[in-house]
Amino acid sequence: MTNPPDIDRRSLLGLPLALAAAAGHAATAPADGHQAEWATPASLTLQATLRHWLYLPAGYHERPDKAWPLIVFLHGSGERGAQLDRVKAHGLPKLLAAGQAIPAIVVSPQCDDDLDWDPHLLHALLLALRGTWRIDPRRVSATGLSMGGGGCWDWAMAYPDDLAGIAPVCGYGSHLRLARMRGVPVRAYHGADDSVVPLSAQQTLVTELRGLGGQAELTIYPGVGHDAWNPAYADPALLAWLLARVKAGA
Template sequence: MAKTSTVKAKVNYLAFLPKTYSAKGAPVPLIIFLHGSGERGTDLNKVKAWGPPAIVEKDPNFPFMVVSPQVPDGQMWESFALKGMLDNVLAKYNVDKRRVYLTGISMGGYGAWELAMRYPDYFAAIAPICGGGWTRFAERVKGIPTWVFHGAKDDAVPEQESAAMVAAIRAAGGDPKYTVLPEGGHVDAWVHAYDKAGLFEWFLQQRKP
């Protein structure tokens, strides 16, 4: 049976386990989802506003384990703490380490870029949405299958933030997918990515050697 639980640690997070999960059965794929600035706080229910944690509330057949950490009020994503959380999750749960995926929105898009750049060996694929990152470190993620989303009319995070990252990865020899919504605003980018683009099916096609 699918279930969602709350885990309080150095990084508090929601953990959703798919119906297919078994501690001794076949390992399951994992999505790490990083929320935006509006979901910060101490109430983990806030992270259910968007993306995978919202989807699993309605779809118990979602085929991934989903881990959705939360940033306290006034703070930003911290990649070292997230790595510690991820190590804990991988040790605690029966997860397929060849199929660990990372995505985030807005502030979480920035967090996803940073986490992937610092610890690229963890991830089979990433999908940063309306975020941005350090273009000078694009070489570190050029080998990770990457799908980036942004709205051209985003008035919170300029589309150029994503465009610069995509250009830097391509210049380093990578081949990221880039979806720009010509009429899309800030929220539109992740609504499209999670509800319409086939992102999760694409994730399942990616795995580490």
């Protein structure tokens, strides 16, 4: 990486996330056994920690007035756990570890064992990052592979205002909330011979999103199985597409 040496050290500390959870009406329990009365609405602040790699682009410290694009990379199921180096196995973290420069802030969080990407936690991550680093809120995008590709779809459906675009690789997702993200452009990738996440799982999402008026494209790799991330992240057009995303109407 070309960053100052303190960047990786800070990223290992994890990120405390403030998750505001509206408790609605909290019921009180009277001692005399009579029916509880509704109390005033309350809220809770919950804390979570996400280990993550943080990449700051060249010039970040020299340009204190500049807001930068943010790309969030979501790993697959094989990179879960407590060893953060696993996240560097594929995708953008692998490219950055090899010395590639990216003119954006790149954050690569890690899921614990047996957990999946939670869109609510990813939304909270974004809010915390925006409060810490100089991020252009109009230029936030996400990409990920397999479980991470599914995480991109889920995040865009749950919080479409968070993202200017997603690039899921061998991804999948629910069709129930697809209409919510018709304003989020998609550039998807998949192997034609994927036996883990069938091509149809993502192809159907892309087709349905187009039918809803959304912008979506799908690159299919003939003869490629589940590891579509190798050709996808070797394609310079993927990163160029993410960097070009600007939130519509911003």
